[in-house]
Amino acid sequence: MTDKPTTASAGKTLAILGGIICIIGTALTFDAGSSNIMAEIGIPLLSAVLFFAISGELNVNGSMKRGAMAFLCFLNIAVLAFGTIYGTMELYLGAVLILLAVGVLALSTSSGTYRWIQADRI
Amino acid sequence: MSADKQVERKDNLTGYLAIAAGIVLSAAVLFGSTGPDWVLNERAFIPYLNCETIYERVFSIGLTVCGTLVAIFGFDLIWLRRGDVLSATGLVFLIAGLIAMNITAFVSGWDLQGALVTAMVLAVLLGTVLMTVDNWMGGRIFVGGISLVLIFSLLALLAANGISEFWIPATYGFSAWMIIQGLNFLFK
Numbered sequence: 581m582t583d584k585p586t587t588a589s590a591g592k593t594l595a596i597l598g599g600i601i602c603i604i605g606t607a608l609t610f611d612a613g614s615s616n617i618m619a620e621i622g623i624p625l626l627s628a629v630l631f632f633a634i635s636g637e638l639n640v641n642g643s644m645k646r647g648a649m650a651f652l653c654f655l656n657i658a659v660l661a662f663g664t665i666y667g668t669m670e671l672y673l674g675a676v677l678i679l680l681a682v683g684v685l686a687l688s689t690s691s692g693t694y695r696w697i698q699a700d701r702i
Numbered sequence: 703m704s705a706d707k708q709v710e711r712k713d714n715l716t717g718y719l720a721i722a723a724g725i726v727l728s729a730a731v732l733f734g735s736t737g738p739d740w741v742l743n744e745r746a747f748i749p750y751l752n753c754e755t756i757y758e759r760v761f762s763i764g765l766t767v768c769g770t771l772v773a774i775f776g777f778d779l780i781w782l783r784r785g786d787v788l789s790a791t792g793l794v795f796l797i798a799g800l801i802a803m804n805i806t807a808f809v810s811g812w813d814l815q816g817a818l819v820t821a822m823v824l825a826v827l828l829g830t831v832l833m834t835v836d837n838w839m840g841g842r843i844f845v846g847g848i849s850l851v852l853i854f855s856l857l858a859l860l861a862a863n864g865i866s867e868f869w870i871p872a873t874y875g876f877s878a879w880m881i882i883q884g885l886n887f888l889f890k
Contacts, residue, residue, distance in 0.1 A: 658853070658855070
């Protein structure tokens with residue numbers, strides 16, 4: 581096993597940060613009087629789950645290939661875009677989370693991370 | 703001509719068709735948007751014979767040309783013979799293109815217009831989803847990912863604002879998507 585590349589570590593850190601910001605941001609901006617409570621809670625939590633899933637897969641004992649990880653990252657961006665446009669998330673919170681998700685995508689599909697996943701992870 | 707060269711030429715043709723269709727559709731919508739009374743909604747998809755203003759005529763002709771290009775693009779996808787999903791995508795786009803041509807060039811009354819527009823939109827949506835699946839299966843993660851984000855964004859717009867504010871982002875989104883798919887065929 582070789583040393584974990586910086587890109588993988590940075591991607592993992594960003595993903596954990598994204599998940600935490602997603603949950604805290606949702607809790608702080610939550611409107612209890614909304615008639616659409618399930619969507620307001622469910623969509624941000626789905627995004628948080630995806631953030632944490634990606635961070636877990638960037639561990640040394642993760643098992644996902646690059647394509648599956650890229651799919652999760654794009655799905656996360658798509659879910660965040662859905663939530664922001666649909667209005668279940670505040671605009672600034674959605675924008676920050678989409679930026680974080682794009683950063684996670686760039687880091688987890690970078691060539692350094694790819695090489696590590698393909699050959700050196702375990 | 704070698705087999706590799708033939709495959710490359712088929713890919714190039716598919717790519718050029720997709721790019722041309724995307725440019726024609728966005729140009730027609732852009733020109734229509736400059737009209738003072740022209741609004742892009744379900745009633746904008748009118749037969750050429752029923753058009754009254756220049757904006758309606760240009761959009762109608764643009765849709766006919768775009769429909770023809772999308773139909774040939776769909777036929778081309780079937781012709782490539784590169785898997786069941788891509789062939790199914792081609793068949794759906796062929797149907798969508800033929801319906802678009804039919805709405806603007808051949809239908810002169812209003813009897814079937816609403817049903818045809820709905821069928822065209824459903825066919826385009828299904829084709830986009832199938833093409834996205836094919837992109838992911840073929841390992842083209844960047845194009846597949848952009849398609850995924852586009853589909854989710856359009857669904858959110860549809861859910862949030864209803865059909866009335868869906869048409870403009872949907873047509874521009876579809877144009878951009880066609881151009882990206884075309885570039886993907888050209889440079890893969």
